Amino acid sequence: MSAARPEPGQGPLALALRVVLLLAYPVLSHVASLRNEGIWAAVALAGLVLLCLLEPLARLRTWAWTVLLAACALLWWLGGSAWAWMLLLAPPVVFPLLVAWGFARSLLPGQVPLVTRIVQALYARAGMPVTAALERYTRRLSGAWALVLLTLALINLGLAMSAVPDGLLAAFGIQPWWPVTHEQWSWCANIADWGLIGGFFALEYAVRSQWFPQRPYRNAWDFMRQMGQLGPAPAGWSITCARPPTTGSISMISGNPKTRRNRLACLLTALLVSSPALASGIDAAWILRQLAQPAPSQTNFVELRGSALLKEPLRIEGQYRRPDTATLVREVRAPYAETTTIANGQVSIARAGKPPRVFALQRVPELADLQASFGAMLAGDLAALEQNYRLQASGNAQRWQLQLTPKADALARRVQAVTLHGQHAELRCIETQPAKGDLQRTLLGSAATAAANVSQAAALGGLCDAGAAR
Secondary structure: OOOOOOOOOOOOOHHHHHHHHHHHHHHHHHHHHHHOOOHHHHHHHHHHHHHHHHHHHHOHHHHHHHHHHHHHHHHHHHOOOOOOHHHOOOOOHHHHHHHHHHHHHOOOOOHHHHHHHHHHHHHHHHEEEOOOOHHHHHHHHHHHHHHHHHHHHHHHHHHHHHHHOHHHHHHHHOOOOOOOHHHHHHHHHHHHHHHHHHHHHHHHHHHHHOOOOOOOOOHHHHHHHHHOOOOHHHOOOOOOOOOOOOOOOOOHOOOOOOOHHHHHHHHHHHHHHHHHHHHOOHHHHHHHHHHOOEEEEEOOOOOEEEOOOOOOOOEEEEEEEEEEOOOOOEEEEOOOOOOEEEOOOOEEEEEOOOOOOOEEEHHHHHHHHHHHHHHHHHOOOHHHHHHEEEEEEOOOOOOOEEEEEEOOHHHOOOOOEEEEEEOEEEEEEEEEEEEOOOOOOEEHHHHHHHHHHOOOHHHHHHHHHOOOOO
16 A cells, blocks of 8 residues: 555545444434434534535635535524425435436446446456356346335335425425325434345345355455455446556656546445445555556557757657567657667667667666566556655546656656556556656547647647546
């Protein structure tokens, strides 16, 4: 794990507070229903607002503190009326419905079912293959969870309509066909719902254990623990084992939209099904797990080199290839043709019509460190990467950054910092800040493809920034 200090709103203390707020909500809501007192309902809803705004509050976002204070003032004012309790009718309907949509959406053509992503990630960490039968099972299980949560939402909607005297129908002067009291509604919406979700989880786990005895976890608790270690997983709907084309930049050898994770995280953590993945922050280990991929691999790149002598950054286009774990090839196609190959302790630079220049990698220790570090990155080897760099992760699963600061003086004299920008499991951009000189950017994968018809330097830089939360 990275020793970097957790980002505001992340880390163990933030996780503990989220768990406390999550567990407190159904308790406070149930107390409000039993006592029929609006002030308890207001307190329950205030805790829910705090759960949703926890990260931006920790980052001292003005808008978040304004929303929290306004919400608390409004809830305090409503606490003396029936409206506070009526607002409690919404979460048991809205939250399961949104999570059900998340599961259902992952079943659309071209998408990977949510449960399949989780299982693929767990099996990949253990080096175990996912069989076709298991993929079929997880797809059906994703659909089953969508159906279960949709059913719960519809049941809770029916209860909300039937509650008296402050239910939805009663509010419009309509007598419910099957009236239920506040207490009866609460036992169903705040207590029984969790029992149904927990029961379905336990039943499904028992079936899975019988059908698929070879698995990377020992028991249900170990399964939940490993899910939590996947990072922001279900909270951001971002677990993926897809192998996007990613590789590292070796450019030196020649020559924020607002985060949206919290909105979904606060909804999903309001349900027990997502509680194993309450960890809201990401770290270097999580990012490297997403980037790790086997050879062979390749990806196009667009490199931007700034210089005080140039009005616009020099634009270099080409392709990175990794034919095997020990070889890294950088092929420049425009504005000139050049192929640089690092393999077997040697560097070869070839240009059309000229014999290749070959020299020992040991002659350039800094380059050897870079080659080893990028190899560690593509192998997902955190320990090896930390030997040469201090790591600082930030952002979220949708848009993240990983800053690498050299430890060795020899490398630090050449490179001040290297920052990786990514989205989900794709490395989109590498920013290299030399110890002297202008910032260099290398767009990769989809960012390089998007740069095909972009010529302005600011717009090209924006493609890089789009890969990280600001």
